[in-house]
Amino acid sequence: MVSRVIPVDPFDLVIFGGTGDLAKRKILPGLYRRFLAGQIPSDSAIIGAARADMDDAGFRDLARAAIVEFVAADRIDDTVLAAFIERLSYVSIDAQGSGGWSALKKKMRKNTVRAFYFSVAPSLFGDLAERLHGHGIADEDSRIVVEKPFGRDLASARELNAVLARHFAEGQIYRIDHYLGKETVQNLMAVRFANILFEPLWKSEYVDHVQITVAETVGVDGRGAYYDKSGAMRDMVQNHMMQLLCLIAMEPPYHFDPDAVRDEKLKVIRALDPVLPEDIVRGQYLAGSGQGGYRDHAGDAASRTESYIALKVNISNWRWKGTPFYLRTGKRLRARTSEIAITFREPPHSIFDDAEGWRENVLVIRLQPNEGMNLMVMIKEPGPGGMRLTQVPLDMSFATVLGEEGEDIPDAYERLIMDVIRGNQTLFMRGDEVEAAWAWTDPIIEGWEKRGDRPRGYDPGSSGPEDALMLMHRDGRRWREIRE
Known part of the structure; x- marks a missing residue:
């Protein structure tokens, strides 16, 4: 199988926060890989912008070091890397003042796509947007990329959307x-x-339940002060996991069109039922394995911020009424894995005597590691001795199915930045979508704050608090094992 690489139009991309961690780990390495693949035209320009006093040569050295560190060694082509580095330049800029903006304007070219990546704190979004327009750098065809968090509640999300809307169209x-x-x-x-195989079965009549798991082995050491202001609900559920839930549950859009897809996702969010207190489990990892616990890392011995959360979520619409969605995410868990598991209902009648051997059909979508899918189905166990049943996977690992191409799947940031240049918003959240997600999330957070709920402690390297197991057990179900 040969993948097609479709070049984008020439562009000027300004990375505000160009010397920061995200730029070094993801943005610059991702752009290099797209350049290596032949997707970025050689006459494109990438401009780093930050407060640091640095010249073009300094920024190029920074970018080269980041690429060598975060791109696989077998993907480093010295000739291509040198050509890519030549596309880079730098402007020292004051996001809240006047310094550097005239120099940035001089670097912008005519007849190219203009994109501005806000890899900075959300508090600077408004300042950047205002100055881009005030100095005549952005025009009606320009695009801006903004990172999460998109607010910390509905009020702040609305304020952030309003700030951006004063200078840029949706x-x-x-x-x-x-x-x-x-x-x-x-x-x-x-x-x-x-x-056609799955869509007729994609509803409550045939799906028993859905599990969405995002598990991490790392804690919050080194960024505990920041994380303690958000917690797992704000950091993961309100955005990442909400998006996964929407893609599973949404109705087919009339066309694979940005607004058509996002319209259907918005309908799912608005159909979410309020979550009952008994359907929420929150936890904090304890000290262990020679490392401190969550409260040590947060620097607050009385912290009530969760590093783990599990929820039972219901959707009140015709497709999903009666099928629960179980969401869980946490730090310092047994393994690093992200997966979606759609568990189908059992057959209405079994003709086989080996009832104990029966297992549910499960479609598992693995996001990380080893991206791919497998479908668990029942077959006859090989050998004589009657009809004994066993479960086997029909497996599709991208690395296996696509060969070398599967091993070189573009990073998420690579794909999304190229979509920005193309002007394709399908995989980006719309403002009303963000606000609807916060409108559902806020009452959940307010509820446990009013009740004074304390997160349950759990051992590092475990699957989370014991109470999370009961969340499933009382429904006659169980969590899938967390493993790589």
């Missing part, structure tokens, strides 16, 4: 969620809507 704003750029997440839509 069609120019790209709210990036890297989970939507993952190959497997997009394949979820292909599996659903390009195959």
